[in-house]
Amino acid sequence: MNVSFYTLGCKLNYAETSQLQSIFERDGHSVVPFGQPTDAVIINTCTVTENADKECRQIIRRALRVSPEAFVGVTGCYAQLQPEEIASIEGVDAVFGAKEKFKITSLIHNFRKLDTPHCFVDELDGALDFVEAQSTESDSRTRAFLKLQDGCDYKCSFCTIPLARGKSRAMDFALIPEKIRALEASGYHEVVLSGINLGDYQAPTGETFTDVVRQIDEMQTRLRVRISSIEPNLLTREIIEIIAQSNVFCPSFHIPLQSGSPDVLRQMRRRYKAEYYRDLIETIKDYMPSAGIGADVIVGFPTETDAHFEKTFAMLHELPVSYLHVFSYSERENTPAAELSALTGGVPMHVRAERSKRLRALSAKKKFEFYQSQCGTEHTVIPEQRNPETGLWTGWTENYVRAEFAGAASLVQAPMRVHLRELSGAETVLGDILEDSSLFSRFRASDVSYIPIMM
Numbered sequence: 396m397n398v399s400f401y402t403l404g405c406k407l408n409y410a411e412t413s414q415l416q417s418i419f420e421r422d423g424h425s426v427v428p429f430g431q432p433t434d435a436v437i438i439n440t441c442t443v444t445e446n447a448d449k450e451c452r453q454i455i456r457r458a459l460r461v462s463p464e465a466f467v468g469v470t471g472c473y474a475q476l477q478p479e480e481i482a483s484i485e486g487v488d489a490v491f492g493a494k495e496k497f498k499i500t501s502l503i504h505n506f507r508k509l510d511t512p513h514c515f516v517d518e519l520d521g522a523l524d525f526v527e528a529q530s531t532e533s534d535s536r537t538r539a540f541l542k543l544q545d546g547c548d549y550k551c552s553f554c555t556i557p558l559a560r561g562k563s564r565a566m567d568f569a570l571i572p573e574k575i576r577a578l579e580a581s582g583y584h585e586v587v588l589s590g591i592n593l594g595d596y597q598a599p600t601g602e603t604f605t606d607v608v609r610q611i612d613e614m615q616t617r618l619r620v621r622i623s624s625i626e627p628n629l630l631t632r633e634i635i636e637i638i639a640q641s642n643v644f645c646p647s648f649h650i651p652l653q654s655g656s657p658d659v660l661r662q663m664r665r666r667y668k669a670e671y672y673r674d675l676i677e678t679i680k681d682y683m684p685s686a687g688i689g690a691d692v693i694v695g696f697p698t699e700t701d702a703h704f705e706k707t708f709a710m711l712h713e714l715p716v717s718y719l720h721v722f723s724y725s726e727r728e729n730t731p732a733a734e735l736s737a738l739t740g741g742v743p744m745h746v747r748a749e750r751s752k753r754l755r756a757l758s759a760k761k762k763f764e765f766y767q768s769q770c771g772t773e774h775t776v777i778p779e780q781r782n783p784e785t786g787l788w789t790g791w792t793e794n795y796v797r798a799e800f801a802g803a804a805s806l807v808q809a810p811m812r813v814h815l816r817e818l819s820g821a822e823t824v825l826g827d828i829l830e831d832s833s834l835f836s837r838f839r840a841s842d843v844s845y846i847p848i849m850m
């Protein structure tokens with residue numbers, strides 16, 4: 396049977412779709428690109444946006460236009476939370492919850508269209524198994540995402556992820572080195588350690604995320620390693636110190652702030668104070684002056700007043716973060732924040748949009764300033780894509796600057812030293828490959844004096 400897949404949402408979802416594809420292939424099916432004629436379509440959904448159902452409907456329509464007789468299965472976070480709603484969408488044959496996601500081929504033997512949709516969705520109470528997953532970005536053969544952790548035990552008042560993904564669980568500590576070595580052997584140059592609440596990694600044998608970082612650092616893998624998003628209260632000084640002296644870990648961080656207002660943070664049930672976040676960012680910059688730091692922010696939380704928002708804006712304006720991911724708050728069913736919104740009426744949509752616009756403009760300014768500060772420095776870049784018209788390659792520096800530089804189509808897509816020259820628009824810095832790049836350290840900016848690393 397031919398089967399195609401479609402993924403919505405985060406990198407972890409992409410990693411899990413890759414895992415699903417391997418399971419289908421192992422069971423004798425052929426994976427065909429989405430949009431081509433197929434016998435079955437599996438959609439791995441997300442529930443973070445309010446548009447989840449709209450997107451899901453659109454994808455089903457697109458799939459059935461090409462293959463009207465295709466079996467349609469829907470899984471992922473939206474499927475776990477709203478199975479009945481999904482089952483009522485025209486064209487859906489089956490819905491699979493979080494526990495059933497990796498068992499689809501044993502639950503369905505005959506992928507034919509059904510008269511009545513089936514729901515295979517169990518409750519997510521109690522301990523859950525950790526299911527491994529890893530994936531590559533579709534546009535790159537250089538970077539892989541390795542899932543180390545799943546689920547979340549926190550109770551942020553706006554978030555449905557703990558309901559959709561269940562309790563926190565993690566990959567066995569002893570397995571991590573072999574996973575890293577396998578990615579190395581497959582020819583990747585970068586791995587992004589991923590999870591839903593990655594910093595909350597707790598191995599069944601007791602090791603923490605600090606132990607994971609130390610273990611990978613000591614492996615001296617030739618891969619460069621990034622940490623995906625990490626909660627501020629879980630990014631310890633010890634982790635920062637390991638990364639600061641490491642020639643394996645990238646000095647780039649993504650640390651959700653969500654709000655700079657102590658009142659709003661409390662109502663969000665976040666586990667840190669605004670002052671703590673400020674100190675954390677300053678500590679990282681003390682250790683790694685050229686570190687790239689991204690922050691998530693939510694605008695329009697039900698109790699966020701103009702004064703609260705101005706506090707967030709002022710804090711981010713001052714802090715040396717390099718870019719922002721701005722989210723407009725959206726009410727999610729069965730969350731305390733949605734109840735608060737129903738009670739208070741919430742923040743009007745046009746105010747959410749206006750605040751979001753202001754923070755996006757601030758993000759563009761932050762990125763511009765960060766990129767400008769990196770002009771004149773040298774970095775390691777892994778070439779990812781080449782534009783045949785301009786002859787320019789693009790790739791990311793270790794500290795998360797998008798670099799562009801001239802190079803032959805035959806260029807080997809391996810880490811190389813690049814001198815960053817000048818800004819090219821708002822999103823890229825133009826640079827030049829250094830001829831003697833092999834003489835330089837692999838990962839660090841030349842302006843970081845405390846890192847004596849050589850190949």
Ligand code: SF4
Pocket residue numbers: 547548549550551554555556557591592626
């Ligand atoms: S830490 Fe908070 S925001 Fe993040 S997944 Fe857990 S509950 Fe949601």
